[in-house]
Amino acid sequence: MKCSVPNGVNTSAHIGWCPGCGHGIIARLVAEAAQALGIEDRIIMVEDVACGEFAQNVLQFNSIGAAHGRPIITAAGAKRVRPDAIVIAHPGDGSAYSIGMESTIHCALRNENILALVVNNSVFGMTGGQMSPTSLPNMKTTSSPHGRDVTKNGNIFDAMKVLSQLDIAYLARGSVESPAQVIKTGKMIQKALEKQMNNEGFCLVEVLSPCPTNWNLTPQEALEFMKEQEKYFQLGEFVDKGGK
Amino acid sequence: MAKVLMKGNEAFAEACIRAGCRFFSGYPITPQTEILEYMSWRMEEVGGQFVQTESEVAGINMLFGAACCGARALTTSAGPGFSLKQEGISYLCGNDIPAVIADVMRIGSGLGDIFQGQGDYWQLTRGGGHGDYRTIVLAPASVQENADLAYLSFDLAEKYRHPVLVGSDAAIGQMVEPVELPEMREYDMNSHDWAIAPRKQGEEQKVIWNTYYTIGADTYMDYLKDKYRTIEENEQRWESVQTEDAEIVLVAYGISSRVSKAAVKQARAKGIKLGLIRPITLWPFPKKAFEQLGSQVKGFLCVEMSILGQMCDDVILATGNKHPVESYGEFANVPSEEVILEKVQQMLKQD
Numbered sequence: 001m002k003c004s005v006p007n008g009v010n011t012s013a014h015i016g017w018c019p020g021c022g023h024g025i026i027a028r029l030v031a032e033a034a035q036a037l038g039i040e041d042r043i044i045m046v047e048d049v050a051c052g053e054f055a056q057n058v059l060q061f062n063s064i065g066a067a068h069g070r071p072i073i074t075a076a077g078a079k080r081v082r083p084d085a086i087v088i089a090h091p092g093d094g095s096a097y098s099i100g101m102e103s104t105i106h107c108a109l110r111n112e113n114i115l116a117l118v119v120n121n122s123v124f125g126m127t128g129g130q131m132s133p134t135s136l137p138n139m140k141t142t143s144s145p146h147g148r149d150v151t152k153n154g155n156i157f158d159a160m161k162v163l164s165q166l167d168i169a170y171l172a173r174g175s176v177e178s179p180a181q182v183i184k185t186g187k188m189i190q191k192a193l194e195k196q197m198n199n200e201g202f203c204l205v206e207v208l209s210p211c212p213t214n215w216n217l218t219p220q221e222a223l224e225f226m227k228e229q230e231k232y233f234q235l236g237e238f239v240d241k242g243g244k
Numbered sequence: 245m246a247k248v249l250m251k252g253n254e255a256f257a258e259a260c261i262r263a264g265c266r267f268f269s270g271y272p273i274t275p276q277t278e279i280l281e282y283m284s285w286r287m288e289e290v291g292g293q294f295v296q297t298e299s300e301v302a303g304i305n306m307l308f309g310a311a312c313c314g315a316r317a318l319t320t321s322a323g324p325g326f327s328l329k330q331e332g333i334s335y336l337c338g339n340d341i342p343a344v345i346a347d348v349m350r351i352g353s354g355l356g357d358i359f360q361g362q363g364d365y366w367q368l369t370r371g372g373g374h375g376d377y378r379t380i381v382l383a384p385a386s387v388q389e390n391a392d393l394a395y396l397s398f399d400l401a402e403k404y405r406h407p408v409l410v411g412s413d414a415a416i417g418q419m420v421e422p423v424e425l426p427e428m429r430e431y432d433m434n435s436h437d438w439a440i441a442p443r444k445q446g447e448e449q450k451v452i453w454n455t456y457y458t459i460g461a462d463t464y465m466d467y468l469k470d471k472y473r474t475i476e477e478n479e480q481r482w483e484s485v486q487t488e489d490a491e492i493v494l495v496a497y498g499i500s501s502r503v504s505k506a507a508v509k510q511a512r513a514k515g516i517k518l519g520l521i522r523p524i525t526l527w528p529f530p531k532k533a534f535e536q537l538g539s540q541v542k543g544f545l546c547v548e549m550s551i552l553g554q555m556c557d558d559v560i561l562a563t564g565n566k567h568p569v570e571s572y573g574e575f576a577n578v579p580s581e582e583v584i585l586e587k588v589q590q591m592l593k594q595d
Contacts, residue, residue, distance in 0.1 A: 062442075063451050064452045077309025079309075080306075081314075082440070
């Protein structure tokens with residue numbers, strides 16, 4: 001079997017992600033999609049201040065480090081003045097659906113021509129595994145030690161249900177829980193980037209990703225837990241529009 | 245070029261366009277809204293980007309993206325909205341990104357009110373956001389200066405790779421005066437090697453993030469000290485009015501400086517040796533203006549629309565506390581010439 005590394009991945013970089021984390025797979029999928037489309041030089045990654053920012057170490061694309069919760073709106077600003085660039089915002093679930101929610105919705109409403117690639121691991125990872133808007137009901141986190149009580153903390157946020165009501169170009173949810181899902185997720189990312197190249201508008205791809213460290217599970221157990229995650233977060237394509 | 249009659253806020257907006265600003269993102273708030281409204285049609289005419297964002301936080305963070313790509317980018321606000329900009333201003337400083345942010349000041353903390361005020365002096369000059377930073381702060385005192393300083397602000401921002409704040413107020417923003425607008429300039433957003441753009445063949449990866457990550461903590465300390473020292477040395481701006489023989493020197497900026505200038509005229513007619521230092525840069529504070537004063541000076545009176553007399557601290561620092569520094573602070577009303585003269589006469593009696 002031949003192993004190949006896509007262009008744009010720095011294999012000797014210090015990475016920083018924990019063993020069993022899904023971020024590395026997602027970064028590779030971005031690089032593979034960029035290579036397939038031949039757009040490595042056009043990409044601008046806009047990173048959050050969280051686990052996702054380590055992508056800056058591995059992916060050798062031009063990039064901007066945005067404030068926490070602001071990659072989507074910062075990416076929209078970059079795209080407005082660099083329309084030839086392919087701009088990817090790279091927030092986590094806490095960033096896109098908690099502190100940055102207003103801009104997630106409004107960038108979708110304005111149909112900003114960017115890809116929001118949201119990594120959903122159901123916790124605030126970098127700060128040590130606190131509850132996020134996508135933590136599962138009864139899920140124990142460091143800020144919900146008795147489990148997420150939906151009567152106190154609200155129900156989980158499902159971006160697909162909300163954003164599918166809006167007039168955007170593409171909306172999909174993938175997962176890195178199995179090789180089959182990884183392949184499907186790669187296709188979603190590539191499709192979203194093609195849509196941006198065709199100026200079709202706002203694309204959001206959410207990817208379910210394991211966080212063994214903060215879930216207090218082994219990498220293998222974390223993959224099992226992702227099946228629980230998938231019960232709440234349906235996989236698939238929710239909006240897929242043709243050109244404008 | 246012929247003079248035209250314009251509102252301060254609109255002259256500011258037009259001068260930004262003529263300086264090459266092609267990106268605006270902001271949110272409506274009185275008394276800055278005319279800038280946003282003007283940009284909504286003018287930006288389109290010149291092929292730039294105008295976005296009325298969902299909030300001020302979105303406005304400043306969208307500007308951050310555009311500015312990182314080398315565009316001349318502007319956001320404007322006032323009072324409560326300017327507080328929301330602070331996160332982004334701190335990021336612009338942390339990442340060494342030029343941009344222009346205007347605060348058309350109104351009165352009070354919290355909601356306050358929409359009248360002219362100068363209570364944001366500390367927020368403007370001390371760094372209203374987190375971390376170890378200051379920003380260049382320009383303070384226009386007329387519609388003409390609103391246009392001139394808008395034009396200058398983008399050059400200063402790029403010279404130092406640093407945000408520049410323009411602190412005007414409701415009076416300067418809303419008044420109508422004749423103004424000679426600057427020439428339309430071409431600006432090339434590809435003229436900076438640090439700016440993020442699609443890569444050319446063989447070009448290295450460019451990353452914009454906190455400068456301290458890039459150069460390391462020890463180097464960063466020297467780098468930052470040197471950057472601020474250079475700005476402080478090069479960019480002090482002020483206007484001195486009859487200070488050569490002045491015994492009492494008024495210190496006032498923006499709307500308060502206009503009244504103070506009139507008070508100097510009145511005082512001189514009465515034989516009182518009164519002068520005025522009008523800071524045009526609030527940071528760096530024009531210390532050099534005070535170094536040039538003669539030994540006849542007996543005291544300073546700060547005239548500002550701030551109950552707490554926020555600028556007094558800077559005058560004390562600039563003068564080494566050698567002479568009394570008094571404060572005449574107003575809140576809802578513009579300072580009056582009569583009160584200035586009364587206070588000056590009291591100071592001369594005490595001497």
